[in-house]
Structures are given as C-alpha cells and as structure tokens.
C-alpha cells in the first residue's frame with residue numbers, strides 16, 4: 001500500500017526532477033523519504049546539498065524500499081533504465097509515475113516485465129514555484145489509491161488534470177509541457193523589439209517580464225476569458241489594435257497551431273523511436 005509517508009525514488013535528477021522535488025519540499029515532505037538516482041556527481045551533490053534528499057549513483061539503489069518510482073530521465077534512455085529495474089519492479093510491484101514525453105504507459109509496463117501500475121504524467125517547469133500544471137493518465141493496473149497518490153505527488157507542483165484517453169497525452173505535452181518555452185520566447189521577442197524601438201535593455205526587459213506576469217495573473221484570477229481581456233486593452237484605432245492587426249495579418253494563430261501540432265507529432269515519434 002502506497003502512503004504519503006512512504007519513500008519515493010526518482011530515477012534521474014535533472015531539471016524536471018529538481019522542480020518536482022522542490023515542490024515536495026515546499027509541501028513539507030521529509031527529505032529523507034526522497035531517494036534520487038543520478039549518474040552525474042555534480043547534479044547529485046547539488047540535490048543533496050539543496051534539499052537534503054538521499055542520492056545514489058544508480059537506480060537499483062534508489063528504488064530499494066521505495067513504494068513509488070518516478071521515472072524522470074530523457075525518453076531516449078527510458079527503455080534501458082526500465083529493463084535494468086525490471087527484476088526489482090516484479091519483486092516490489094511499485095506505483096510507477098513517469099514524466100517522460102511521448103513514452104506510453106504500456107511501453108513502460110512492458111519494459112518493467114508486465115503487471116505494473118503506471119501513471120503517465122506531463123508536468124511543466126513552473127512546478128519549481130508550485131505554479132505548474134500536470135496532465136495525468138492512469139493505466140488499467142492503477143487502483144484508486146495509486147491514482148490518489150500520483151495526484152497528491154504532482155499536486156505539489158501545481159494544478160492537476162486527469163486525461164482519460166492516453167492518445168491525448170501528446171497534446172497535453174504540446175500545450176502545457178512545452179508551453180512555458182513558448183511564453184519565454186514571447187518574452188524574449190517583446191524585450192528585443194522594445195530595445196529595437198529605442199528602450200534601454202534593462203527597461204525593455206522589466207517592462208516585458210512584468211507584463212507577462214500581470215497578464216498571466218489576470219488570465220487566471222479574473223472571471224472573463226482571454227478574448228474579452230484582450231478586447232478591454234484594445235481601444236478602437238489605438239496602439240493595441242495596430243499591433244493585433246499585425247499579429248493576425250502575420251498568421252500568429254496559424255503559427256501557434258502549427259507549432260503545437262509539431263510538438264504533438266514529436267511526442268508520438270519519441271514513443272516509436274525509443275521502443
């Protein structure tokens with residue numbers, strides 16, 4: 001039985017694992033209950049020093065005594081990682097939570113030897129601030145307690161959204177997993193454009209970044225939708241109208257659609273290429 005006090009093993013201690021561990025620490029979880037396998041000594045030492053978690057060089061050590069395993073390596077190495085842990089998985093029957101893009105719950109279950117409860121999830125990097133969002137899909141082997149534990153684990157990173165059809169997980173990845181990078185790109189572009197229009201670099205950056213923050217808060221804290229919020233900024237024949245018309249004429253919506261489609265397709269390719 002997986003409980004909130006039992007050990008959690010992270011396989012891979014990179015950027016996303018760090019964000020999730022940061023969220024768990026902020027929730028007050030005992031650092032000694034988190035065991036991280038990470039081959040790079042510098043990454044391992046930083047996790048131990050920053051969070052006080054137990055660190056190990058290889059997965060086999062980290063999963064020892066852990067009822068929940070979080071798979072947090074790149075998709076390209078996940079098959080080898082799982083096959084290396086299959087014997088321990090068959091003995092311990094852990095709840096396995098994957099954050100890997102593209103890789104399906106069925107692939108992970110097969111690589112671990114079969115009959116394993118797998119929750120496939122897709123968090124995003126604002127998890128570090130507890131402001132992330134995670135899509136979760138539970139395979140048939142996951143019971144209500146497993147679903148509940150996975151949800152509580154990922155809720156340390158922010159909001160959670162259950163997805164019933166696993167085929168939609170690549171779309172989740174394309175919208176919210178990769179999504180922070182789209183917003184960062186917009187912030188970069190707004191800063192650069194401000195500089196080109198004559199603003200000092202520091203001022204352009206401060207103006208662009210605070211605008212992204214303020215707009216995101218309005219989107220999530222007000223009770224009107226994005227289109228209405230946009231209309232309220234856009235005075236007839238004013239400055240915003242000039243900018244929005246330029247975005248629409250340049251095909252911004254179509255470009256966003258094409259970008260999110262490309263990300264979704266890449267998710268499916270990652271599954272096929274690493275099977």
Ligand SMILES: NC(=O)C1=CN([C@@H]2O[C@H](COP(=O)(O)OP(=O)(O)OC[C@H]3O[C@@H](n4cnc5c(N)ncnc54)[C@H](O)[C@@H]3O)[C@@H](O)[C@H]2O)C=CC1
Nearest residue numbers: 011012013014015016037038072073074075099100101123
């Ligand atoms: N970066 C992001 O925004 C998001 C990433 N993801 C997913 O999270 C996973 C990890 O991504 P990142 O943290 O960005 O990558 P990363 O490269 O920062 O972390 C992966 C870590 O796994 C370690 N590793 C490699 N082989 C290992 C092994 N055999 N055993 C244990 N650890 C091993 C690496 O040394 C590295 O520190 C990926 O599958 C990615 O698709 C999911 C949501 C968002």
Ligand SMILES: O=C(O)[C@@H]1CCC=N1
Nearest residue numbers: 100101173177178179
């Ligand atoms: O770029 C990637 O493949 C990963 C998955 C979502 C965000 N980063």
